[in-house]
Amino acid sequence: MPKPGITVEECLLVGWKAAKGDRVTAGQAVAEIETDKAGFDVEAPVDGVLLETFFGPGELIPVFTNIAAIGQPGENYDDLRPAATPQAAESVRAATPTAPAPAREAAAQATAPPAPAAEIAAPAQAAPVVLSPRARRFAQEHGFFPARVSGSGPQGRVLESDLEEIYYRSPRLSLLAQAMIDAGHAARGEGSGAGRMILSSDLATPPVRLAGIRETIARRMRESLAKSAQYTLHSSADATALLNLRKRLKASGSPALASININDLVMRCAVKTLTEVPELNAELIDGQLYRHERIHIGFACDTPRGLVVPIVRDSQDLSLEELAARIHLLTDQALNGALEPDDMTGGTFTVSNLGSLGIESFTPVINPPQVAVLGVDAIQLKPARRGDAVEFVDYIGLSLTCDHQVIDGAPGARFLKKLRENVENIECTI
Amino acid sequence: MHDLIVIGAGPGGYEAAAHAGQMGKRVAVVEKRRVGGACLNVGCIPTKTFLKASKLLFECRNAAKYGIRASEAQLDMPALLARKARIVGTLTRGVETLLNRSGVEAIAGHARLASRNTVNVDGRVLETKNILIATGSRPAVPPVPGIDSSRVLDSSSALELDHVPERLAIIGAGYIGLEFASFFAEAGSKVTVLEMLEETTAAGDAEISKRLTDAIRRSGVDLRFSAAVRRIDGNKIYAGDSELTADYILNATGRVPVVEDLGLDKVGVDYDRKGIRTSDRGKTNIPGVWACGDVTGRKLLAHAATREGIVAVNNMFGQPDRIRYRGIPAVIYTHPEVASVGYSEMELEALGIEYRKSTAPMGVAGRFLIEHEGGSGFVKALVGARYGNVLGVHAIGDGASEFIMAAAFMIETEMRVSDVRELVFPHPTIGEALKEAIVRAG
Structure with missing residues (x-):
């Protein structure tokens, strides 16, 4: 092994250019070696036959070590054999990088560029990545220690070209993007900068851990959909009477009556209907169905902290005025975060009104362990037959979700039918 | 069948054509006047030749301040025109050579779109897979009575x-x-x-x-x-x-895009008097019809046109690419020069982006004092309030046009004040004022 440079102590044997038994002439390249700076050929010093090679490709060999024997067939070359196979290779095992470039890796993983070398995991978990001297130098100079890299060199050794391939082909991060990734931002999709450089604008804001009320909502909604068999029925009721009543209440002069809104009226109808179709006023807990006589009706309330469902207890005993007053009080408390825990538990049925936001129909999610939830939709004009003529009439949409485990389609539909009648004949209902 | 026909051989068109030619595509570029477009023939290049003369004249007149006694300097207009013609000639030949070497067929004539893949050049019908409209702009004529006066x-x-x-x-x-x-x-x-x-x-x-x-x-x-x-x-x-x-x-x-008599209506290309509407990939609303440069009304800068043309060519031949304007500098070659890149304060305020600003007089760079006796100017740096990333640089003072590119690199790579601190500018150069302005923003 020649000493190709003043500071070179060992060289990597890349491969043999002649096979054992080949006749070689002086000056012919027989082996290819690599230092941390460059690649060289080792030339045969004499004419002869390549009798033996003492090292295989991929081994690191101290300089001035015999790497092969050239002579005449049958000649004894034992005294040319190096004393002991050097274990220098240990010194070049790339220690698991202590300071990897997480940002770079994040970038490499965030996109899927054509970087085949990076796609393939190192063959065995335990086996440390072995870098060639030049690869090691490249890694150190660029502060680049990819976690996964498959070497194309002998015995899977990682060559400088392998690292270069990943380094220059994988998308780069702008300095700002790198700092922001270190601060928790995530790289998403393709870089939009020069050469697909990932810029700050390509990053997503750091994820927010769900906390408090949001976590409760998330869990309950997940459980609701996972543990029940929900279906939704959509219908609509002629809202003419409803709107007329509202108009009259508004014009009544009494502040209490004037404050009663469409939602309050529909809530009143829902309570009335639950007394008529009590199957829906129930809870399903651990396979046991609890039917309730008292109607603790909840209503979904959008607050700055998220969705809460205040409960109006014993709503079946309340007049329209009382019900409306209670709903308004609870709504104010909900918006101010002043609800008592008791006001949010023990509901037997829920109403969710998205109609004021213009929603035409939706599939409300049951608030377990309840078995049904009523969605109130927007009021829309619909053509309706009146004798021989077609008129446009205001209709309010109603969306009912039931748990099919305990409420079949027909009872659900019956509830909606009753509710429709109660809405259309609101004067009688209240 | 051509892969691409470019209409207009200005800095948008000829560079795009050459780029496509170098990709091995069959390309023709149609020009009704001279290759090089407004930029080379009646814009950037001739005006800068003129301004070089006036700046030199200024220096000659102020030579005494530099320790040189000179007799009175005079502008020789015919000689300046000859120099201008020479420079334009050299550069025009350079464009012709570039097109030639890139295997681009240069066609003289007036091109009109006949369909989304047919171009009619004075009666000659050429079929093509793509059309890149790069017809540029011409001086606007305001509706002022008497604007057609011979004066x-x-x-x-x-x-x-x-x-x-x-x-x-x-x-x-x-x-x-x-x-x-x-x-x-x-x-x-x-x-x-x-x-x-x-x-x-x-x-x-x-x-x-x-x-x-x-x-x-x-x-x-x-x-x-x-x-x-x-x-x-x-x-x-x-x-x-x-x-x-x-x-x-x-x-x-000002200048208005050249959109008339191109057959745009016939093919249904979406345009108005402000230009042909394009995406940031150079696409018009018609598949296979692309546009770049002043005719899009986007940026009206020669170098932006070049980049837009190359973006369009890359996209038409399967290499996704997108134009980014944030890092494209703009220069006014007055005496003194003005150069800028990135966001302006007005834009940052409109976008609600919080920023810090700082300025450094040009005089902080010793070289500026040496080169421009009695001159003045400053560099203003705008950096993000949170990370200190360079958002915009605005400079006035001679020499600004030559160092603004460094600021453009900083913006393109989102460098922060702390990163710029690590950059070493050669001393003495006028660009040191740029570094000083940015470092002061930290």
């Missing part, structure tokens, strides 16, 4: 004057008007600039606009704002309440 020049004909007019009126204090004002004032004309608005918007930064206005006025230009031209009568101009007589009137009210 009215535009930026093209002003470059053909074989003498320096005694009195020159310039309509418009945009970058074109100010560059001509800068040249003719130095050359000895009595220059009046009439601007409709209350200030020049050429610089994009209020402080720099003000400094530029002051400098232009100091050079002897009568720069009038809120002076809308109402009427031109021969060599008389009626602007605001005043009346003005000039030997020539230069109309420098």
Whole structure:
């Protein structure tokens, strides 16, 4: 092994250019070696036959070590054999990088560029990545220690070209993007900068851990959909009477009556209907169905902290005025975060009104362990037959979700039918 | 069947054609005048040749300040025109060589779209998979009575004057008007600039606009704002309440995209008088029809046109690419120069982006004092409030055009003040003022 440079102590044997038994002439390249700076050929010093090679490709060999024997067939070359196979290779095992470039890796993983070398995991978990001297130098100079890299060199050794391939082909991060990734931002999709450089604008804001009320909502909604068999029925009721009543209440002069809104009226109808179709006023807990006589009706309330469902207890005993007053009080408390825990538990049925936001129909999610939830939709004009003529009439949409485990389609539909009648004949209902 | 026919051989078209040619595509570029477009023939290149002369004239006149005694310097207009022609000639031949070497067929004539993949060049019908419209822009003609007077020049004909007019009126204090004002004032004309608005918007930064206005006025230009031209009568101009007589009137009210007589309506290309609408990949609404440069009305800068053309070519041949304007610098080659890149303060405020700003006088760079005796200027840096990333750089002072690219790199790679601190600028160079301005923002 020649000493190709003043500071070179060992060289990597890349491969043999002649096979054992080949006749070689002086000056012919027989082996290819690599230092941390460059690649060289080792030339045969004499004419002869390549009798033996003492090292295989991929081994690191101290300089001035015999790497092969050239002579005449049958000649004894034992005294040319190096004393002991050097274990220098240990010194070049790339220690698991202590300071990897997480940002770079994040970038490499965030996109899927054509970087085949990076796609393939190192063959065995335990086996440390072995870098060639030049690869090691490249890694150190660029502060680049990819976690996964498959070497194309002998015995899977990682060559400088392998690292270069990943380094220059994988998308780069702008300095700002790198700092922001270190601060928790995530790289998403393709870089939009020069050469697909990932810029700050390509990053997503750091994820927010769900906390408090949001976590409760998330869990309950997940459980609701996972543990029940929900279906939704959509219908609509002629809202003419409803709107007329509202108009009259508004014009009544009494502040209490004037404050009663469409939602309050529909809530009143829902309570009335639950007394008529009590199957829906129930809870399903651990396979046991609890039917309730008292109607603790909840209503979904959008607050700055998220969705809460205040409960109006014993709503079946309340007049329209009382019900409306209670709903308004609870709504104010909900918006101010002043609800008592008791006001949010023990509901037997829920109403969710998205109609004021213009929603035409939706599939409300049951608030377990309840078995049904009523969605109130927007009021829309619909053509309706009146004798021989077609008129446009205001209709309010109603969306009912039931748990099919305990409420079949027909009872659900019956509830909606009753509710429709109660809405259309609101004067009688209240 | 061509892979691409480019209409217009300006900096958008010829570079795009050459790029496609180098990709091995069958490309033709159609030009009805001379290759090089406005930029090379009647724009960037000739005007900068003129401005070099006026700056040199200024230096000769101030030679004593540099320790040189010289006899009185005189502008030799015919010699300047000859130099301009020589430079334009050299560069035009360079473009022809580039097209030739890239295997691009150059066709002389007027091209019109006949369909989304047919181009008609004076009766000759060419089939193509893609069409890139790069017809550029021409001087705008405002609806002012008498604007068609023989005394009215535009930026093209002003470059053909074989003498320096005694009195020159310039309509418009945009970058074109100010560059001509800068040249003719130095050359000895009595220059009046009439601007409709209350200030020049050429610089994009209020402080720099003000400094530029002051400098232009100091050079002897009568720069009038809120002076809308109402009427031109021969060599008389009626602007605001005043009346003005000039030997020539230069109309420098801006440029408008060339969208007429191209067959755009026939093919249904979406455009209006502000230009052809394109995506940031260079696509028009018609598949296979692309556009770049001034005709899109996007940026009206030669170097932006070049990049837009290359983006379009990359996309048409399967290499996704997108134009980004944030890092494209703009320069006004007046005396003093103005150069800028990135966001302006106005834009940052409109977008609600929090920023810090800092300035450094050009004089912090020793080289500036050496090169520009008596000159002044400053560099303004705008950096993000949170991370200190460079958002915009605006500079006034001679030499700014040469270092603004460094600021563009910083913006393109989102460098922060802390990163810029690690960059080493050669000493002494004027660009040191850039580093100083940014470091001061930290």
